[in-house]
Amino acid sequence: MPFGQLQRNRIKTERNPDGTSTEPGYIADDSGVEVLVSDVYFDGYDLYYTLSIRTEDAELNSSEFLTPLTFVEGDSLPFFASAFLNGTEVTSVFMQPRKSEDGSFVQLVRISMDATGITSTDPLDVRLDFNAIGGTRLEDIGAYDGAYREAMGHKTIRGSWKLAFQASADPSGSRSLTSLAENQGFTVMKATATPSNLHLTIRIPFGGDTNALVPQIYDSYGGKIEWEHISYTSDPATGQPLLEITANTSEASQFVMKIIDKTTSSDDMLNVIAEIPFELQ
Numbered sequence: 001m002p003f004g005q006l007q008r009n010r011i012k013t014e015r016n017p018d019g020t021s022t023e024p025g026y027i028a029d030d031s032g033v034e035v036l037v038s039d040v041y042f043d044g045y046d047l048y049y050t051l052s053i054r055t056e057d058a059e060l061n062s063s064e065f066l067t068p069l070t071f072v073e074g075d076s077l078p079f080f081a082s083a084f085l086n087g088t089e090v091t092s093v094f095m096q097p098r099k100s101e102d103g104s105f106v107q108l109v110r111i112s113m114d115a116t117g118i119t120s121t122d123p124l125d126v127r128l129d130f131n132a133i134g135g136t137r138l139e140d141i142g143a144y145d146g147a148y149r150e151a152m153g154h155k156t157i158r159g160s161w162k163l164a165f166q167a168s169a170d171p172s173g174s175r176s177l178t179s180l181a182e183n184q185g186f187t188v189m190k191a192t193a194t195p196s197n198l199h200l201t202i203r204i205p206f207g208g209d210t211n212a213l214v215p216q217i218y219d220s221y222g223g224k225i226e227w228e229h230i231s232y233t234s235d236p237a238t239g240q241p242l243l244e245i246t247a248n249t250s251e252a253s254q255f256v257m258k259i260i261d262k263t264t265s266s267d268d269m270l271n272v273i274a275e276i277p278f279e280l281q
Contacts, residue, residue, distance in 0.1 A: 090115075175192070181276050258272050
């Protein structure tokens with residue numbers, strides 16, 4: 001994934017005399033814990049960045065991973081820390097946690113534009129603001145009642161970490177659908193392969209039971225492309241149902257979309273009601 005190296009322009013959050021943050025930057029340091037944002041990449045569909053946390057706290061350092069949390073006054077349990085895109089609170093997905101050789105805790109973070117209303121041409125103003133960090137060890141996993149207590153783990157440290165950065169869509173390395181592809185009334189309307197994901201919009205015939213449909217995607221090598229997220233919307237002009245798919249990326253140029261009717265399928269025989277070849281370039 002061609003992430004840009006944000007570390008070259010690191011801007012640290014400055015502190016007021018009372019300990020509060022001034023304008024946030026790419027680094028926030030409080031309560032003996034430094035948090036760094038780096039490697040920002042936005043393909044117009046998904047925003048990715050790396051969150052690195054470093055501390056000298058021996059108890060936190062005994063964790064397998066650290067989780068940014070937000071406590072609300074009067075509540076004993078925290079929420080998972082949110083991000084704000086252009087002022088709107090959004091959900092972040094924390095992926096691939098690991099502990100690096102230098103002792104810092106590193107996590108890839110992904111924010112999907114699916115439910116934000118933000119288009120690929122909109123620049124992003126991203127802000128992070130959380131007031132706690134929880135440390136989880138392997139023996140913590142499954143030992144606590146609920147995900148929030150598990151994220152608090154064996155130690156939670158309070159503080160104030162505020163970070164901010166900007167991102168603009170980088171279309172380099174993306175490939176798009178050469179022409180509409182249709183079979184049995186199902187149409188591949190849009191398809192874009194970015195360096196991070198494959199994004200598809202499928203038009204469904206009127207009257208089709210969307211709850212009965214299961215999409216399967218194969219590349220020209222016969223490999224199955226696993227999808228990460230699917231949702232149903234409708235064409236604002238015609239009202240026709242649309243299937244939106246985010247799938248794993250692939251270097252292939254030719255694909256086949258199969259639509260399975262699960263209500264008339266069995267373990268031994270899948271009922272493929274449409275098979276749609278399409279090509280990207």
